[in-house]
Amino acid sequence: MTLSIIVLGLVTVQRLGELVLANHNTRQLMARGGVETGAGHYPIIVILHAAWLAGLWLLAWDRPTNLPLLTIFIALQLARVWVIATLGDRWTTRIITLPGADLVRRGPYRFVSHPNYLVVAAEIAVLPLTFGLVGFAVLFSILNAAVLWVRIRSEGRALVSASEDVLGTPMV
Template sequence: MPFHLILFVVAAFAWRLLTLAISTRHEKALKKHGATEYGAKNSILLAIFHVLYYICAVVEAAAGTREPNTLLSAGGIVIYIASALVLVSVIRSLGGLWTIKIIISPQHRRVQSGLFSLVRHPNYFLNILPELIGFALALNAYWTLVIGIPLYLVPLVTRIRQEEAAMRETFAPDL
C-alpha cells in the first residue's frame, strides 16, 4: 500500500478515535443527568460493523496486487474529508447531545438548525455512508464497498427506526 494511503488510514482511525472520545464524554454527562439509552444492542452491532468495514478495506488494500487507481483514491479521500466536515457540523449543532448512541435526556430538545433543517438524519446520510464509501474508494477496496455497504445498511436502517421511535416518544408534538 502506498505511503500516502497508510497516512490516510492512520488519520482516519485517529479521527474515529477522537470522535469516540467526544461521544463517550457526552454520553457520561447525559447519563449523569438522567438520560435514557435506546437500542443499545444495535449500537454495539453498528460499532462492530463499522470497525469490521474499516479492517476489511485495509486488508483488501494491503492484499491488493495491482497499483491503486490514484484518481479514485483522491476522490475517496475528498469524500471522506467532506463527510468528516459534516460530522463536525453535526457535533456543533447537537453540542453535548451528540453521541454515537441513541441517548435522550429529559432536557433534550429537537434540533432543527444547520444540516438538521435540510436532512432528517444528516449524521447517517451525509456523514456515515459517505465516510464508508470514501474510505473504501480511497483504498480501492471494491469488494469491501460492494459487500460491506449493503451489510452495513441492515443495522443502520434498524438504528434509524429505533431513533425515530425514540424521537416520537420524546417529541411527539414536534414531529
C-alpha cells in the same frame, strides 16, 4: 510511508477520538436524565465499524489512492464535523434522548433528519472506493444499510417518545 497509510492512520485516530467524545457526552447525558434506546443493536454497530476499519487496514494499506475520491472523503469529514458541532454535548454514538428536550433543527438538521447517517453511509462506500476496493465498499454498504434500517427506526421512536409533553401529545 504511503498516502494510504497516512489516510488510514488519520481516520483511525479520528474515530478513536470520536469514541472518547461520545463516551464523555453519553455519561453527561445520562447524568442529566438521558434515556438510552437501542442498546441491543449498538454492539453490532461497533463490530461493523471496527470490521470496516480493520478490513481497510488489511486490504488498503499499500494500495494507490484515488485523489478525487479522497477529496470527496475529506468533504465528508467536514460534514461529519458540522454534525458533531451542531449537536454539541448531545452528540454520541448511542441513541440517548433527553425527555422533553427540543429536537435539534439547526445546522444540517434543517435540511435532513439524519445527516450523520448520510455521512456515515457515504464514508463507508467512498473510503474503500478511494483505494479501489469496490467489492468491499458494496459489502459494507449493504451491511451498514441493514444496521441503519434498525437504528433509524429505533431512534425515531425514541425521539417521538422523548418529545411528548405532559398530555402525551408529541411536540412537533
